[in-house]
Amino acid sequence: xxxxxxxxxGLVQPGGSLRLSCAASGFTFSNYWMNWFRQAPGKGLEWxxxxxxxxxxxxxxxxxxxxxxxxxxxxKNSLSLQMNSLRAEDTAVYYCASPFDWGQGTLVTVxx
Amino acid sequence: xxxxxxxxxxxVSPGGTVTLTCGSSxxxxxxxxxxxxxxQKPGQAPRTLIYDTSNKHSWTPARFSGSLLGGKAALTLSxxxxxxxxxxxxxxxxxxxxVFGGGTKLTVL
Numbered sequence: 671x672x673x674x675x676x677x678x679x680g681l682v683q684p685g686g687s688l689r690l691s692c693a694a695s696g697f698t699f700s701n702y703w704m705n706w707f708r709q710a711p712g713k714g715l716e717w718x719x720x721x722x723x724x725x726x727x728x729x730x731x732x733x734x735x736x737x738x739x740x741x742x743x744x745x746k747n748s749l750s751l752q753m754n755s756l757r758a759e760d761t762a763v764y765y766c767a768s769p770f771d772w773g774q775g776t777l778v779t780v781x782x
Numbered sequence: 783x784x785x786x787x788x789x790x791x792x793x794v795s796p797g798g799t800v801t802l803t804c805g806s807s808x809x810x811x812x813x814x815x816x817x818x819x820x821x822q823k824p825g826q827a828p829r830t831l832i833y834d835t836s837n838k839h840s841w842t843p844a845r846f847s848g849s850l851l852g853g854k855a856a857l858t859l860s861x862x863x864x865x866x867x868x869x870x871x872x873x874x875x876x877x878x879x880x881v882f883g884g885g886t887k888l889t890v891l
Contacts (some may be wrong), residue, residue: 701814705880715820715828715871717880721865729878732783766829770839 672696672771679776686756687749692766695779702769706751708762755779784808786874786881793891794862802886803854804872810853817855818873862890
């Protein structure tokens with residue numbers, strides 16, 4: 671059974687940092703591009719970043735470039751998102767996703 | 783970055799057929815955009831229905847199908863069921879970056 675389990679969300683002040691993690695199991699993690707998506711309260715889905723199978727290519731939505739960094743550890747079947755200089759508009763549920771499956775999400779709230 | 787457009791809302795009768803579309807501001811949607819379709823019900827995480835234009839996930843009901851239609855990606859629901867009432871999102875690939883459409887709220891009524 672495929673499982674994607676996010677962790678690391680929480681409340682953080684504007685300008686602060688947070689690191690999200692995603693533990694993957696049930697599939698060959700190293701074979702797939704991986705994504706982070708997010709959904710602000712009451713809003714639609716937004717793609718945030720993705721990373722190639724071997725980590726050699728990474729892409730970001732314009733609004734997070736220079737602030738967020740996606741990474742992966744294929745030996746540990748894990749995906750991460752380092753989020754710096756957080757803003758109120760980054761408040762959302764963040765989802766880890768393979769090409770076929772999604773995690774349940776972790777809530778990030780940026781507020782003073 | 784590109785803008786991806788979907789119908790904000792659609793209504794279908796139980797047992798009826800409806801087509802949701804997904805267009806791109808950069809021109810025609812092709813198989814090279816690897817269109818995805820996701821379904822999201824209130825309070826739940828999204829789940830993948832269709833990937834790479836027309837491929838179904840193991841849990842995708844047979845009544846859903848994906849295609850390219852008139853320069854757009856399309857999701858057709860044939861024989862709508864009450865449980866199909868949900869938000870539907872398409873996702874297009876632009877050689878690395880991805881962009882979601884704004885979503886279509888489908889009502890089965």
